[in-house]
Amino acid sequence: MNHPLASYEKVVGAPAIQQLQGLGVRLANLRVTHVNSTREGGGVAEILEWMIPLMCELGIDARWEVLQGTSDFFRVTKAIHNGLQGFPVAIKKHDWDIYQDVNLHNFQRLQPVLEASDLVIIHDPQPAPLLGLCRRRSGPWIWRAHIDISRPFQPVWKEIRPVVQQFDASIFSMAQFAQLLPHRQFVIAPSIDPLSEKNMNLSAKELEAVGSEFSLDPARPVLVQVSRFDKFKDPLGVIKAYRLIRKAMPVQLVLAGGGATDDPEGQEVLDEVFDNAEHDPDIHVHLLPANAHRTVNALQRLADIIIQKSTREGFGLTVTEGLWKGKPVIGGDAGGIRLQVINHHTGFLANTPEGAAHRIRYLLHHREKMLAMGKAGREFVRENFLLTRHLSNYLTLLLVVFRKNSDRTIFV
């Protein structure tokens, strides 16, 4: 469900909304097209779900197009995705052909929209070849990389680099994720929607119902990791940490996550997690449907501590969600988690299951620290990682990207 801009006033205050309107006025009727590879599941789709209607409300002619791919295409793009994040993958020539062919097929469908757009924003590598296919562009094309490509698997980067370096600019979630490219590289951190089903306030009754549905004992601490079943999220490391904590404290662990239509590896990792859980009644593993936002919200709110023990991570929006719910977060020392989990302020970074177990035990014994961290984390998110700031960055980008000069201040 989308919310009008005015409804965010109670969360971020009227001035922040007026600022967006002030920027929007200067961008009226600009035709902006976003292209990504999935309508649901994963952080990118969630961002576009709120961003497009809000851009439209501000007067921008914004649209969202989604690649139509085959299962083979998504297998290949998942491998590309993993390769760009540094994981060795085998992508054959035939696979690269599939990647190109599906983009060509989609281009034939999207050509009129892409050619008529004043600005096109391509999300992640899946639709990136559309740029080379679109000869009659009306304005700049920007590549938005949501993942960490700082240490890519070279054979994959060798294929992708010539594609993405043709863009007029790129956007990364953090400076640490970027590659040196011959164009302007902007940095825009992602965000969460505080009014979405995943982040809105829930009644105590609803939380109780979800707790009971998932057989959680309200008398014992709950640790929750919400994320796709993906090896980079290290669910097995989380189970190991849980076992170390269980030696001293009667905690419960929830590993819950959705699948995404562009992630065929999920089932494999999920099977491994089930095997590793060994039918322990206090390890609750749940593959949730992509639209189980309210359940995810409830699980995060039922948690005493949120875990996100990723070994590789994009920005880590599940961390942002956990902080917004006033919970301390134990995060892997990776990607955007570093930007959000500030040791002793909003949680702790951990490099190993042992480190995670140690910090969790410390926090469970120091409830006052947990409360203080939760409070600090929520305010940190309010000021920095809500969608209003994110939207403001995008509107600023739309005002900046058409100017070739790099003046420190521009008046619009």
Add this chain to the structure above:
Amino acid sequence: MNQFEIKDCTLLTRMSGLPPALNLRELRDRITRCRQSVLYHHFCETLLTPQFDYPDYRNDFAVWVKHQIDDNVLAERLGILDPYSFASLEDLRLLLLELIDEHLGELPYTPSAHVGHEFYFMEATTVAFDTGKRINRPEELYDAVIKMTPGSLYFHFFEARWRPPIGMDDFSAWLQTLTEPSVNVVKAFQSIDFSFFTLSEIKKEILAALSKAK
């Protein structure tokens, strides 16, 4: 009477093109070569970027030196630097380099960060725009400040100091142009140790100064 035009601004950060620094020598090298806009960003614009506001140090160099290369001595020396007290960013660069050189000379090794915790050299473009709102009389300033965005506060209270009249915030500059200048308010504004506050804290400071000067 002159009206005060309330402006707002937003920031868009971008990579500077310089390679990141993993140790203090690399940091020094990049500081020598970076554009002034990079220095400006890490000293002044950090207030507007989505990052954790460490309460102890107000510039990115000091924060990195303290938290990533774990050098408290240099962090303290860098943390006290007030960019607004320099005649130019080149002067700031010179002192910054001098402090780092002096410290490197004191050490038998080069302090280094862990891989993945490098210092990234950034710069930004500020987009400023007129909100259409006006302040007609000094008495209206308090209510106007309450409703200002962090962007407006940054533009009028911090960024203003680099514009003529150099070193002065926009509110004070406006108040001084009035036929009956609010001397007490200007004095109160000038007594705010502004470089040690976040934007939400500075709003409270400005409001407190206005209340006190009434």
